[in-house]
Amino acid sequence: MPLPRDYSGQTCALARSMEVIGERWTLLIVRDAFYGVRRFGEFAAHLRLPRAVLADRLTTLIDAGVLERLPDTGRREVYGLTPKGIALWPAVRALTTWGDAFHGVAGGPRRVFRHATDDAPIGDDGRCTDCGRPVEVGDILVTPGPGLAPAAEDDDPVTRALARPHRLLRPLLDPARTPRPKRGSHP
Amino acid sequence: MPLPRDYSGQTCALARSMEVIGERWTLLIVRDAFYGVRRFGEFAAHLRLPRAVLADRLTTLIDAGVLERLPDTGRREVYGLTPKGIALWPAVRALTTWGDAFHGVAGGPRRVFRHATDDAPIGDDGRCTDCGRPVEVGDILVTPGPGLAPAAEDDDPVTRALARPHRLLRPLLDPARTPRPKRGSHP
Numbered sequence: 612m613p614l615p616r617d618y619s620g621q622t623c624a625l626a627r628s629m630e631v632i633g634e635r636w637t638l639l640i641v642r643d644a645f646y647g648v649r650r651f652g653e654f655a656a657h658l659r660l661p662r663a664v665l666a667d668r669l670t671t672l673i674d675a676g677v678l679e680r681l682p683d684t685g686r687r688e689v690y691g692l693t694p695k696g697i698a699l700w701p702a703v704r705a706l707t708t709w710g711d712a713f714h715g716v717a718g719g720p721r722r723v724f725r726h727a728t729d730d731a732p733i734g735d736d737g738r739c740t741d742c743g744r745p746v747e748v749g750d751i752l753v754t755p756g757p758g759l760a761p762a763a764e765d766d767d768p769v770t771r772a773l774a775r776p777h778r779l780l781r782p783l784l785d786p787a788r789t790p791r792p793k794r795g796s797h798p
Numbered sequence: 799m800p801l802p803r804d805y806s807g808q809t810c811a812l813a814r815s816m817e818v819i820g821e822r823w824t825l826l827i828v829r830d831a832f833y834g835v836r837r838f839g840e841f842a843a844h845l846r847l848p849r850a851v852l853a854d855r856l857t858t859l860i861d862a863g864v865l866e867r868l869p870d871t872g873r874r875e876v877y878g879l880t881p882k883g884i885a886l887w888p889a890v891r892a893l894t895t896w897g898d899a900f901h902g903v904a905g906g907p908r909r910v911f912r913h914a915t916d917d918a919p920i921g922d923d924g925r926c927t928d929c930g931r932p933v934e935v936g937d938i939l940v941t942p943g944p945g946l947a948p949a950a951e952d953d954d955p956v957t958r959a960l961a962r963p964h965r966l967l968r969p970l971l972d973p974a975r976t977p978r979p980k981r982g983s984h985p
Contacts, residue, residue: 624897624907625829625890631901632893633820642812676900695900701922702896703812705889706819710811713863713882714818720811735888736923736932745923 631675632699636660636668641696642703644678646753647783648769649689657769672696692780700748700779701737708735711758719757727752727778751779818862819886823847823855828883829890831865833940834970835956836876844956859883879967887935887966888924895922898945906944914939914965938966 632638639658648654655665669690672678677696680688692699704724711720724733727750731741738745754776762774772783819825826845835841842852856877859865864883867875879886891911898907911920914937918928925932941963949961959970 623826624902625894626826626897627901628893628897629822629825633822633825635816635820638816638820639810639813698896698899702889702892705892706815707812709885709889710813710815712885714814715811736925738923 628702631671631677632702634668634671636664637672638699638703638706640665640668640672641677641692641699642707643769644690644692644696645700645703645748645779646769646773647777647779647781649681649691649782650683650687650784651690653767653769653784654690656767689782697748697780704733704737705735716758721756721759722773723754723756725752725754725776726750748779752776753779815889818858818864819889821855821858823851824859825886825890825893827852827855827859828864828879828886829894830956831877831879831883832887832890832935832966833956833960834964834966834968836868836878836969837870837874837971838877840954840956840971841877843954876969884935884967891920891924892922903945908943908946909960910941910943911966912939912941912963913937936965936967939963940966 632641636658640654643654643657648657651662651665651669654660654669655662658665660668669678673680673690675695676693677699678690679693681691683689707720707722715721725731726733726739726741726744726746729739729741730752731739733746733751734740753773755774759774762771768784777783819828823845827841830841830844835844838849838852838856841847841856842849845852847855856865860867860877862882863880864886865877866880868878870876894907894909902908912918913920913926913928913931913933916926916928917939918926920933920938921927940960942961946961949958955971964970
C-alpha cells in the first residue's frame, strides 16, 4: 500500500512519531527505559516479550536514535535513552495519564510520579503540584500508586524493584554493575 | 503469542492506551478529528487511506469510546470525538511536538497551535505562552506553521481548509451541513 502524503514521513510530525513509537511494543520499552531498565534480559522478563521481538524493537529504537547502547561494567552492553528518547517523556506521561483515567484499575493509578525535591505529585501539565515548577525528567520519582497490585511470587526483578520509589533514568537494578548516570549516583 | 502481564490490559495504563491508539493509523484519525474532520470521505482523502482500512479503524475507535457517530444534517453520519477522545489531546500534542523537534522539516512545524483568546502559541506544557493559563482544547487554534508546504494543485479539501487558522473540534468543512458544536457556531 503506498504511503499517503500525510503518512509519507515527509510532512507530518505526528505520523513520523508514530512510525517510530507507534508499534505495539515500542513505547512500553521506552517507558521501561525511563524507569531505569537497561539490560536485554530485564526488558524481556518485565514485558514477557519474546527475545526475537525485543531484539527487533531495540534495533528499531537504536536506529531511530531513541535508545543507545552503553558499555556495561561487565562484558555486556546496556540500553539507555538518548536526549531524543528522553524528549518522549511528555508523550509517555500523557498516554499513561489517559490510560489511568479511562482504562485504569478501580483503585487508581499503579504508578504515581512525584517531584523528587518535595515528593509532591506531578500534575498533568508536567509541573509539580506543590511548588508549581516544571519538573525535569531526572527529578521525577516513579512511586507505587493505589492501583498497584500486591507483590506476587513470580514477579520479575523489575516489577519487584518498582514496588519502591525510584528516580527516572537511574539504573533500576544492580547499580554497582552499571555506569553511573550523569545526574549523580544511585540513591 | 500470549500477552505478557504488563500488556494484558489488566495492569498497565500505557499498554492499554497503546492497544487503542498505538495502531499505525489510529492516532492520525484522532488528530484529524481534533482538526474538525468529520466525514468518512474527508478522512479517506486527507490520509489517503484505503476505505476498508479506514472503516476498520473507525470501528475500533468507536468501540473504544474515543469516537462516536453523530447525525449529519444529510442522510449520512459524521464522526466526532467523545470526552474520552478529547482527553487524548495532550498525548497528540506531545507526540506532534516531539515529531516536530526530531523528525520535522527544516522550516519549522507545519502547524502551530495558538490560544484563540490572544493568538499566542501554546507552550509544551499546554499553557498559553502569553497569558500563561492552561488552554482548553476548544480554545486552541490550529494555524499554518513555517514548515507548511505551499498549497498544491491536488491538495484534498482538508489540507486546503487547514491552510487557514481553525478552532479545534469545530467542523472543518461545510459547517452548514454539520451539527453546530456545543461551544458555539463556526467562525
